[in-house]
Amino acid sequence: MMPGYWGYYEPRSPKEVEDGIKAKSRRGAIGEKWWSKRWVALLESFKMGARLGRGRSYARKGQVISIDVRKGVVRSKVQGARSKPYDLEIRLTQISDDDWKKAIEAMASKAVFAAKLLSGEMPKDIEEAFVDAGCSLFPGKKDIKTNCSCPDWADPCKHIAAVYYIMAEKFDEDPFLLFKLRGRTKDEIIEALRESRASTMPQDQVEAVETVPPDLDRGPLEERLDQFWESGDDLDLVAPRPRPPEVPGAVLKRLGDAPISIDGANLASYLPKAYEVAGRAARDMAAKNGSRDLT
Amino acid sequence: MLVLHGIWDRSRFHLWAESSALPAEVKPSRGRASKKKTRPHPFAVPIEMLTDEMATIFGMNPSGAEPIICKLPATKRGPLPSPWLIREDRIDQEPSGLSPWRIDSLAFDPDSALDTLLDLPVHPPPGIAFASSLRLWIVAARLSLEMIAREQFAPVAKEGKARWRPIIDEDDQSRLQTLAKALPPTCLAFEEESSSRKRPGRGGPKPLQLVTSFIDETTDAFVRRSLIAEGIDLEPKLGGRPTKTAPLPHQFLRALAGEDPELKAAVPELNAFYKKIDRWLSSLKPPFPDAPFRTCFRLDSPPATGDGDDESWHLRIFFQAKDDKSLLVPAEEVWKARSETATFLKRKIHNPQEQLLADLGTASRISPQIERCLMAACPAELELETQEAYRFLRESAPLLEQNGFGVLLPSWWERRGARLGLKLELIDLDEETEPDLQTSRGLFGLKSIVKYDLKLALGDSTLTEAELNDLINLKVPLVQVRGEWVELPPSEIETAIKFFEKRRREGGDTITLGEAIRLGLGAELAIEGDLTVLKVEARGRIRDMLKRLSGKGELETVDAPASFRGTLRPYQAKGLSWLSYLDQLGFGACLADDMGLGKTVELIAFLLHEQALGTRRPSLLICPMSVVGNWQRELDRFAPSLQVMVHHGADRLSEKNVGEEAKRHDLVITTYATAHRDEEALSAVSWENLVLDEAQNIKNPQAKQTKTAKRLKAAQRIALTGTPVENRLSELWSIMDFLNPGYLGPAKKFHETFALPIERYRDLDRAERLRRMTQPFILRRLKTDPAIIKDLPEKVESKVYYHLTPEQATLYGAVVEDMLAKIESSAGIDRRGQILAALTKLKQICNHPALFLQDGSPLEGRSGKLTRLEEMLDEVLSEGDKALIFTQFAGMGAMLRHHLQEKLGCEVLFLHGGTPKGGRDAMIERFQSEEGGPPLFVLSLKAGGFGLNLTAANRVFHFDRWWNPAVENQATDRAFRIGQRKNVFVHKFVCLGTLEDRIDKMIEEKKELAEAVVGAGEAWLTELSTEDLREVLALSRDAIEGDDR
Secondary structure, rough: OOOOOOOOOOOOOOOOOOOOOOOOOOOOOOOOOOHHHHHHHHHHHOOOOOHHHHHHHHHOOOOEEEEEEOEEEEEEEEOOOOOOOEEEEEEEOOOHHHHHHHHHHHOOOHHHHHHHHHHHOOOOOOHHHHOOOOOOOOOOOHEEEEEOOOOOOOOOHHHHHHHHHHHHHHHHHHOOOHHOOOOOOHHHHHHHHHHHHOOOOOOOOOOOHHHHHHOOOOHHHHHHHOOOOOOOOHHHHHHOOOOOOOOHHHHHHOOOOOEEEEEOHHHHHHHHHHHHHHHHHHHHHHHHOHHHHHH | OOOEEEEEOOOOEEEEEEOOOOOOOOOOOOOHHHOOOOOEOOOEOOOHHHHHHHHHHHHHOEEEOOEEEEEEEEEEEOOOOOHHHHHOOOOOOOOOEEEEEEEEEEEHHHHHHHHHHOOOOOOOOOOOOOOOHHHHHHHHHHHHHHHOOOOOEEEEEEOOOEEEOOOHHHHHHHHEEEEHHHHHHHOOOOOOOOOOOOOOOOOEEEHHHHHHHHHHHHHHHHHHHHHOOOOOOOOOOOOOOOHHHHHHHHHHHHHHHHHEEOOOHHHHHHHHHHHHHHHHHHHOOOOOOOOEEEEEEEOOOOOOOOOOOOOOOOEEEEEEEEOOOOOOEEEHHHHOOOOOOOEOEEEEEOOOOHHHHHHHHHHHHHHHHHHHOOOOOOOHHHHHHHHHHHHHHHHHHHHHHHHHOOOOOOOHHHOOOEEEEEEEEEEEEEOOOOOOOOHHHHHOOOEEEEEEEEEEEOOOOEEEHHHHHHHHHOOOOOEEEEOEEEOOHHHHHHHHHHHHHHHHHHOOOOEHHHHHHHHOOOOOEEEEOOOEEEEEOOOOHHHHHHHHHOOOOOEEEEOOOOOOOOOOOOOOOOHHHHHHHHHHHHHHHHHEEEEEEHHHHHHHHHHHHHHHHOOOOEEEEEOOOOHHHHHHHHHHHHOOOOOOOOOOOOOOHHHHHHHHHHOOOOOEEHHHHOOOHHHHHOOOOOEEEEOOOOHHHHOOOOOHHHHHHHOEEEEEEEEEEEOOOOOOOOHHHHHHHHHHHOOOOOOOHHHHHHOOOHHHHHHHHHHHHHHHHHHHHHHHOOOOOOOHHHOOOOOEEEEEEEOOOOOHHHHHHHHHHHHHHHHHHHOHHHHHHHHHHHHHHHHHHHHHHHHHHOOOOOOOOOOOOHHHHHHHHHHHHHHHOOOEEEEHHHHHHHHHHHHHHHHHHHEEEEEEEOOOOHHHHHHHHHHHHOOOOOOOOEEEHHOOOOOOOOOOOOOEOOOOOOOOOOHHHHHHHHEEEEEEEEOOOEEEEEOOOOOOHHHHHHHHHOOHHHHHHHOOOOHHHOOOOOOHHHHHHOOHHHEEOOOOO
């Protein structure tokens, strides 16, 4: 079989890129959140074979030089083995204005959509809002058109895969990007949601009250010789009181899952023991120390 | 004395000390070399000595020793001492500036720093003072411990390391600020040694940074250490992968639980990891810190209809103004806002809807109930079922609050008083049981048995078993009982059911009276499994008793018996009534009135009262040797009818005779040391009353004399003390254990439940509970109580009687004999001269042998007068008073100043004829200054006896006497004059059986005559006949204190 026919084969390693965009994940899957995973799953459904792995390692090495996300399109430069980087493009079908209107109305009917999006999460049932409009937020195979200037005949090629992975990490941080790719920016959506929620209310403009944080620096030591040793009475107000937490494991409950997993379990799930042990040790110590007070 | 200071340099804690025994000034430097190097601090304790001292006194375990360089206020001659360091050669000088000093210090790693600071005693031992810098870091260490105990910490990844860091919420932040504000400048005055850590242009550490770094480092060290100590491995097994290449998340877990916090990976990989951890931790930060509003949730309980059908709870959503938490904007209003900026309640906010939405998104992660309301377009409230409401109250609410949301809960929940517990009904004494030992005249005694009944209580009402059974079937631990919502966890219901079952099996119960009182006075005690006694109701005699004991009921007035020679002031009569009421009940009593209010008189009246009631058994009084004479004299004066026997000294009765002889007396006086030595003989007597004077002498439970006092048997026990017992809880425990054994429980338990939380962690609830429990047995009146002031004359004069030591007596006798021999053969001016010279010598001997001998010998334990003065001044200081001490001998003044400073650890001023005017004015100003200032002022009678205004003092001591009331009064008037706002207590020392005693009597007996005779000086004495002189001057047998060894 002739190389270059069945598969374009690039024997050399790609040219190194300074300041390339590197995937943060060093091992395993790229993309921690479910919506990013769904995006990666789409890529993987193209059955790319070994190209997928190479694309992932390109993403990790930082071969992606630039990424520009616009409505409906991602444009990117990726450095391959040749001296000139390849230009590539991922195009998504934009959702029509009519459909957006319907979807936004549906989203505005439940605060959960905006609430989750604004707190950095993709609502689990976001697709619900798009069902009425008869479309889907998550693109299917048919919604994607990709194009790369590399000589590989396969589409998607490993360069496109690399950009896919970098995008997955971007989605982790900002779920609104997916909306942009489907035709609406974050601001447009927020604005539209607000419009659709709000009725009118009178406005009176009053200056906001500003508070100034107290300044602790009370000047050079040389000017404080008269009270150089004194601590003042307020020290008593600190009154530390070691006691058990109000809600057991409160901090981990407030933190929720970390964007890091270890052997398939979330980082947070390895920590409860530390809280239990250290908390108990501190409470024991508070109950015991000062044995010298006894005599 | 040593003053301990603390320095935290961002990575290690340093302990250093000033000593009063080291030179105050640096040696003048020679040559140029010394100018370059920072000079050593002249009176900072050198490292070997510091290591030894701290190891012996506190058992400290430093991580190392390294000198630090601190800038301190100084003059050209050396650094100035800190205010706690009492130096003999202290000169009050203004510092000329700050200069650097090299100081030896013990260094502690964050881990051992925390241990060391937490383990330091609340009250430093005698001879040691804690500077405020050390006190500050002790509080900081306690704050660290609190953060960890509350499990308020989280793992962070930064600068190549995995660390544990405290999570500082709003309240903690303000406490950190308070701590930073209290940071004394000395804490900032260290020089950072390595230039790498020095941040250019920052001008030294900032208070908040320094405090924060301490909390950060100690938290990390403590969490890490406790994980290592328990062998906790957070990291899952790696399956044989080599350590070096372990993935970062694995490394992270390992670095959090091991000695080595390092994370090893390429920089970009590390950065990416930091970012992920940061993003994760960011949800702990309060959302929208700059907005004027925060999102707030208010839970409203269903209206108390009582039918229990319409149990829908409402969770309403608001914006709450951060600067005025009472201002709420309903979510409906927020949803109406259309533009990007809106104004509510005159506060402008950007993107209000988006903030509310984002907050709701965050809140829904914490509280699953909230997620449900997000199904609406503009959620403003949510209906909750009782089960959900309970989860919200128990779990979501505190978490939301910690996350910076406002949470408003129903008031009954915040009160939380309404819970399941027990109501104890004390029915009456069980007459059939044996009363407490020997309470022949007493009603009961703490060990008598009380019948009681227990009921199940819920809030203010009681529950029947049938009602309880109705509650069992409830699935929600939140129920409405008679219109009131109560939390009722299943475990408590279970305990309650068991409780009823047990009662059916066993029937009624009894407890001791002591237990009943403790419960009745508010000791929280679980006596039936997990159920706590919430309420105590008593009937009949017990109700009356509890009412009186808690100070709510009137005590039956007991009048001073006819045999009492004197008049009791109204509060003293009350003291007598109280002593006799507790005696009737068979409870030990502690009379703890301020010094000078007349505890002695009250006790004497009580003894006479008992005698009048027909007591036949003797009482035993144990006191320090220094007050034996005082007791004798006061008993003589107020209770001549009492047969008093002093059992003490080398010539005391042999052990086998003590018992018999004691029975022939009403009162036996002995000292703590003798009581211990003759314990066997003394315990053979069945005492009516066992009285401890200066009961702080048994503050150490391990001491022999304490054990003796507790072993001796008596029908009634009484303790007298002038030190505020409530301030030192171990002392309080020991005294209470003497008075009412077992009442406060075993020492260790008491330490854990009360002393530790109250003294170290200022647990006010427990302090209040302890106060309620002990208050019935302690009568403490302050001289500043309005009721007391009303009963007191503005000037209260009293005599302090004391004995000579054997050394003093020998010298005294020799001088008298010598003089009498000399005047035999002289007359006129010569005779007068001899007499006056001898008088002076005798006075000197009464003051102190060293004053007479002029040999600079040590003072300790050689003068009965000085010993008593020390004890009294100790009480003066513990009551927060200031005192003047007058002496006519400048030499005595200097000795007093030195000795008192060393013994009492406070600054003592001394004014004498040689003090320049400037110095005199400065002393007076410092003494008179409102805050702080030296509390004791020694004055020579000639230099300070007139003209000065020293109204800051309310205690005046006449250490030696000028036999002229007018001169003494004039001196007293330095304090007792216009501007004095307190009662003035005047204490005049009188040595029993010496010229002091006789002349004092002469003056008392013929006051008018004396004033006429005495005139201005003491010359009248020289006119006495030799016979009369012998009478006046000779030493009588009772002048000498026994050998107390």
